[in-house]
Amino acid sequence: MGKKVSSFLFAFLFMGVEAFVFALLLMGSPALAQNQTAVCYNCPPEWAGWGSQLELIKTETGITVPMDNKNSGQSVSQLIAEKNNPVADVSYLGISFAINAIREEVITTYKGKGWESVPANLKDPDGYWVTIHSGSLGLMINVDALEGKPIPKSWKDLLDPQYKGLVGFLDPGSAFVGYVGAVAINEALGGNLDNFDPAINFFKELKKNDPIIPMQTSYARVLSGEIPILLDYDFNAYRAKFTDKANVDFVIPAEGSIMVPYVMTLVKNAPHEANGKAVIDFVLSDKGQKLWAENYLRPVHIEAMTPEIAKFFLPDSEYKKVGTVDYAKMAEAQKAFTERYLAEVQ
Secondary structure, eight states, X not given: OHHHHHHHHHHHHHHOHHHHHHHHHHTTOHHHHTOEEOOEESBOTTSTTHHHXXXXXHHHHOEEOOOBOOOHHHHXXXXXXXXXXXXXXXXXXXXXXXXXXXXXXXXXXXXXXTSTTSOGGGBOTTSSOEEEEEEEEEEEEETGGGTTOOOOOSTGXXXXXXXXXXXXXXXXXXXXXXXXXXXXXXXXXXXXXXXXXXXXXXXXXXXXXXXXXXXXXXXXXXXXXXXXXXXXXXXXXXXXXXXXXXXXXXXXXXXXXXXXXXXXXXXXXXXXXXXXXXXXXXXXXXXXXXXXXXXXXXXXXXXXXXXXXXXXXXXXXXXXXXXXXXXXXXXXXXXXXXXXXXXXXX
């Protein structure tokens, strides 16, 4: 013991502070081992419970994951720009962006802890992406901000002039939730992934009603009443209603909607690859999945969805209006839709 202490003092006196710290790292100092980082693109604290999840990751693993407010499109664009010198270790993406990221060769495969128990249709067979939770798209409505106007019950209701300036949706050309809204509307109004005419026509009509089109997650703007009606997921509306105690309703439009997975990916040549893998492992762990459920998301490990949590959701009869699509085809169709949206609507 005495020799070890003497060695430490010798290192401190004759190697200098920086070298001494380096020596501690080489010897596996537990205190310094906790000072680790993993960079995640698109982990915004005000979205999908990421704020509390990042805190839990730090507590349970010792890995600090800085908050990041990019959306899915911005994240993939950044990964492409940094392809030869990656900054991020992991990314959280809407499913279609993850599929497109494979084509851009900016993410790599990882089949970590919990991967095997994820349903086959909710993960890439080679391990490029894995679903961590899902959400159903609908209308998040600040009832007070409507100032007595009726709560809209359908997509077509949003075209009514009484909602002029009251409807918001994230940019469909960049944010994944914006594209999901376009797909949901398109499917509900008779279109399909080969024909986006219904959605394009809908957004043209909605433009006459002066919609609000933010680029980033707009949870706080709904709570403040700045955006009274937002095309958004059920989990954000339930959080507003039951956690933040706002007078918020969630409506699944009468014509129908869709459910979509959100996934995690490991960045190719990640600078902190081991830490990135640990983050993916954690969000698929029992503790990570439980926290998603507590934030009103449908965890990919369904056993985390307890009856106590399920009671906060709309009844199953409402969710019968929510369907799925071919997510690979949805990814393939995204570029053509975006180009058409930019040319004909924006």
